Amino acid sequence: MSRKMNRQLIKIIFSLLLVVISLLLKFDSELYNNILYVTAYIIIGYDIVLKALRNVFKGKVFDENFLMTVATIGAFCIGEFPEAVAVMLFYQVGELFQSYAVDKSRKSVANLMDIRPDYANVYREDEIERVDPDEVNIGEIILVKPGEKIPLDGIVVEGESMLNTQALTGEAVPRKVSINDEVLSGCINNDGILKIKVSKEFGEATVSKILDLVENASSRKSKSENFISKFAKYYTPIVVIVAVLLAIIPPLVIKDASFSDWLYRALSFLVVSCPCALVISIPLSFFGGIGAASKMGVLVKGSNYLEALSSVEIVVCDKTGTLTEGVFKVQKIAAIGYSDDDLLRYAAYAEGFSNHPISLSLKSAYNKEINEKLVTRTQEVSGKGVLAKVDGKMVLVGNEKLMREYNIKFKKSEDTGTIVYVAIDDEFAGTILIADKIKEDSYKAVKLFKNNNVEKVVMLTGDRENISEYVANELNLDEYHAELLPQDKVSWVERLMTQKSYGGKLIFVGDGINDAPVLALSDIGVAMGGLGSDAAIEAADIVIMTDEPSKIANSIQISKKTMRIVRQNIVFAIVVKIAVLILSAFGVASMWTAVFADVGVSVLAIINALRVLRIKKHV
Numbered sequence: 001m002s003r004k005m006n007r008q009l010i011k012i013i014f015s016l017l018l019v020v021i022s023l024l025l026k027f028d029s030e031l032y033n034n035i036l037y038v039t040a041y042i043i044i045g046y047d048i049v050l051k052a053l054r055n056v057f058k059g060k061v062f063d064e065n066f067l068m069t070v071a072t073i074g075a076f077c078i079g080e081f082p083e084a085v086a087v088m089l090f091y092q093v094g095e096l097f098q099s100y101a102v103d104k105s106r107k108s109v110a111n112l113m114d115i116r117p118d119y120a121n122v123y124r125e126d127e128i129e130r131v132d133p134d135e136v137n138i139g140e141i142i143l144v145k146p147g148e149k150i151p152l153d154g155i156v157v158e159g160e161s162m163l164n165t166q167a168l169t170g171e172a173v174p175r176k177v178s179i180n181d182e183v184l185s186g187c188i189n190n191d192g193i194l195k196i197k198v199s200k201e202f203g204e205a206t207v208s209k210i211l212d213l214v215e216n217a218s219s220r221k222s223k224s225e226n227f228i229s230k231f232a233k234y235y236t237p238i239v240v241i242v243a244v245l246l247a248i249i250p251p252l253v254i255k256d257a258s259f260s261d262w263l264y265r266a267l268s269f270l271v272v273s274c275p276c277a278l279v280i281s282i283p284l285s286f287f288g289g290i291g292a293a294s295k296m297g298v299l300v301k302g303s304n305y306l307e308a309l310s311s312v313e314i315v316v317c318d319k320t321g322t323l324t325e326g327v328f329k330v331q332k333i334a335a336i337g338y339s340d341d342d343l344l345r346y347a348a349y350a351e352g353f354s355n356h357p358i359s360l361s362l363k364s365a366y367n368k369e370i371n372e373k374l375v376t377r378t379q380e381v382s383g384k385g386v387l388a389k390v391d392g393k394m395v396l397v398g399n400e401k402l403m404r405e406y407n408i409k410f411k412k413s414e415d416t417g418t419i420v421y422v423a424i425d426d427e428f429a430g431t432i433l434i435a436d437k438i439k440e441d442s443y444k445a446v447k448l449f450k451n452n453n454v455e456k457v458v459m460l461t462g463d464r465e466n467i468s469e470y471v472a473n474e475l476n477l478d479e480y481h482a483e484l485l486p487q488d489k490v491s492w493v494e495r496l497m498t499q500k501s502y503g504g505k506l507i508f509v510g511d512g513i514n515d516a517p518v519l520a521l522s523d524i525g526v527a528m529g530g531l532g533s534d535a536a537i538e539a540a541d542i543v544i545m546t547d548e549p550s551k552i553a554n555s556i557q558i559s560k561k562t563m564r565i566v567r568q569n570i571v572f573a574i575v576v577k578i579a580v581l582i583l584s585a586f587g588v589a590s591m592w593t594a595v596f597a598d599v600g601v602s603v604l605a606i607i608n609a610l611r612v613l614r615i616k617k618h619v
Contacts, residue, residue: 008096015044015089019082037081045072045088067236071270078260078267083590090599117151117185123195133185133202144194150187153204154196155180161192239273239581246585261587268584268593273577282566288612289562297545298555305541308524309559313504314496315454315552316518318489319461319471321511322528322549323445324436328357330365332415332433343430347422349375350388350395358420361434362397381405385420396423403428416470435467438474441548446475448553452560458496460489460518486517493518509549526552562612569605576601 018040022033045068052065068091075084120133121143128143133151136142141157144150150163160178165187174190177183183196247266251259286303293300300306320326335343348366351359352375363370377389384405385398396406403410403421410428413419417435421428449457459480461468468482481492497506508515508522519525519540527540528547544551580597583589589597 005096008092011044012089012092012096015040015085015092018043019085019089023082034081037085038076041072041076041085041088044085044092045069048088048091067240067270067273070240071267074263074267074270078263080264090596093599093603117149120151121145121148136198136202138198138201140198142196142198144189144196146189146191146193148189150183150185150189150194150196152185152196152198152202153183153200154198155182156194157197158195159193161194162190164188164190236273239270243267243269243273265584265587268589269581273581282569282609284606285562285566285569285609285612288609289558292558292613293555296551296554297548298551299543299545300555301541301543305524306555306559306562308505309507309542309556310563311503311505312452312454312507312524312556313500314456314458314506315449316458316460316493316496316506316508316522317549318508318510318515319459319463319468320436321547322509323442323459323471323475324438326436326511328361328418328434328436330361330432331417331435331437333430334413334433335430336411336428338424338429343422344432346390346393346395346424346429347397347420347432349390350378350386350397352388353378354380354386358418358434362420362432393425397421416467438471439547439549441550442475445549445553446477448550449556452553452556454556456496456499458492460484460492486515489515489518490521493521497522507552509544509552511547558612565608565612569608572608573601573605 018036022036022040026033048065049069052069055065068088072084072087075081075087117133119130120136121128122131122136123129123141123143136152142152142154146161156177156179158179160176162174162176163183165175165184175187177194182199183194185202243266246269247259247263250262251257283303286306289306290300290303293306300309317323330344333340333344338346344362344366345368348362349370351362352370352372374391375388378386379388380386381398381402384402385396387394387396387402387406389395396402396408397420399419400410400412400421403423406423406426408421408423408426408428410421410423411431413421413431413433415431415433415435417433420432420434422430422432446457456478457475459468459472459475459477461471461480461482462484463482465482468480471477472480481488484492493506493508500506505523507524507526508518509526509528510519511528515527519527524542525540526542526544528544528549542552542555576597580589580593583593
């Protein structure tokens with residue numbers, strides 16, 4: 001427990017001991033008993049009284065501190081010393097539960113977000129200097145030793161290691177990095193020594209953005225939280241006025257009515273009227289939901305977005321980098337008269353001098369050093385491919401047009417993707433399929449969307465029609481639209497927005513800079529943070545750090561459970577409050593009942609709110 005909570009617990013114990021002593025010893029003189037009660041009250045309640053006085057001078061009159069102070073001082077005035085102390089004692093017990101609950105929620109987030117680096121080891125004038133990460137410039141080389149956090153985003157220029165990315169992604173499996181790999185700040189270097197060339201200043205680094213998102217999430221309130229704030233604003237002064245009228249009017253109009261009896265009822269009414277259960281448990285539920293989401297590598301920028309997730313009816317996804325891996329790789333080799341390895345070797349050598357994405361894909365798949373001495377002639381045929389003499393053989397690598405230009409009889413491939421045709425010494429030698437692979441997680445994501453009552457899953461992409469149709473059919477999507485420009489995506493999202501019901505929400509999931517306009521336009525914008533562009537992450541309301549679309553479905557589950565807990569707490573608290581308020585007004589409920597109703601409801605609501613932290617990832 002924190003130091004503040006320890007002090008609070010000690011105050012409760014001391015005050016309770018004084019009350020027990022007074023009850024057990026039962027001094028002959030009432031004065032001694034009352035001195036013990038007043039002492040216990042000062043120990044347990046002085047801070048509440050001081051807060052109430054400070055708030056009165058600040059113009060914030062009607063809060064729980066004011067209600068507790070008026071009720072307990074009123075109880076002293078009518079001689080109910082034990083009940084006055086009990087009201088404050090149990091109220092402080094409720095506050096202790098609240099502090100514990102909030103502390104637990106904050107720790108659950110803080111443990112996951114304990115990624116802020118304390119220092120950076122930077123090379124300056126051939127020496128390593130330990131400096132604040134804020135002081136490191138773009139282009140400088142930093143050294144990260146085993147066990148240290150990576151302080152800034154950058155590119156590995158020397159060394160290889162396994163990185164613990166759990167704080168960023170929620171995934172326990174370490175990620176291997178080596179030269180030319182991009183690394184993100186906040187990851188922990190497990191074993192090797194890494195030299196990293198800094199690519200972003202600390203303020204723009206991943207770790208800073210994540211911390212900023214988490215720290216500012218509570219500033220964007222949900223509708224439920226705004227409702228509670230407005231409810232408390234009007235509710236508290238109303239119950240204070242009712243309590244005053246309850247104390248004054250009945251003794252004046254009812255024959256033989258006792259003023260002290262009705263004052264007691266009015267004070268009990270005040271005690272039970274405290275909206276603590278609502279004011280505490282609702283924000284705590286949302287904070288817990290945001291914490292549970294962050295455990296899975298999902299950063300929700302505000303409780304308003306977490307609430308909106310529970311009403312999602314339409315999910316719109318970009319294709320490249322969202323539903324697919326976003327990296328073009330050799331997916332299939334169909335050789336004729338040669339082995340697959342030989343066909344790939346000839347194609348990689350022929351494309352060896354080019355930096356075209358297709359060439360890079362072929363060289364990446366070959367993954368061996370290219371002996372440039374074996375390539376004696378190269379010629380690029382614009383828009384068609386290349387021809388080269390490799391190890392004495394004439395090799396053609398390109399599209400159908402290249403084959404036709406050189407009168408090569410070839411078999412047309414029916415595969416979906418970019419087809420590379422290869423001919424060796426004027427004979428067709430086979431095809432190589434280069435394509436963007438569908439993420440395994442995308443299949444799971446679409447299934448989970450349907451399980452979570454999402455009515456429609458739509459794909460919007462700038463890619464070719466045949467590739468888009470293949471992806472849509474593979475994933476069993478409800479709808480897709482291909483060959484779109486950024487402005488076309490905006491038009492389609494606007495059209496889809498009209499198809500949802502009143503209160504329903506539309507999510508757009510993207511990762512590229514061209515997705516920023518639609519991320520901002522949609523009800524909830526979700527960016528793939530691991531590979532996504534800075535513009536997309538900035539425009540989004542939710543960031544998925546693992547690039548797994550199924551995490552969106554997990555977030556919808558968290559949202560729905562959070563909203564169930566919020567509704568349970570609102571209904572439970574209001575029903576119990578109204579029942580005990582009525583009983584207090586009619587003199588059926590004593591101040592002890594009022595205390596138990598107030599503190600008991602608060603504690604139960606807080607415990608219920610904490611359940612959201614135990615949400616497990618759906619598999």
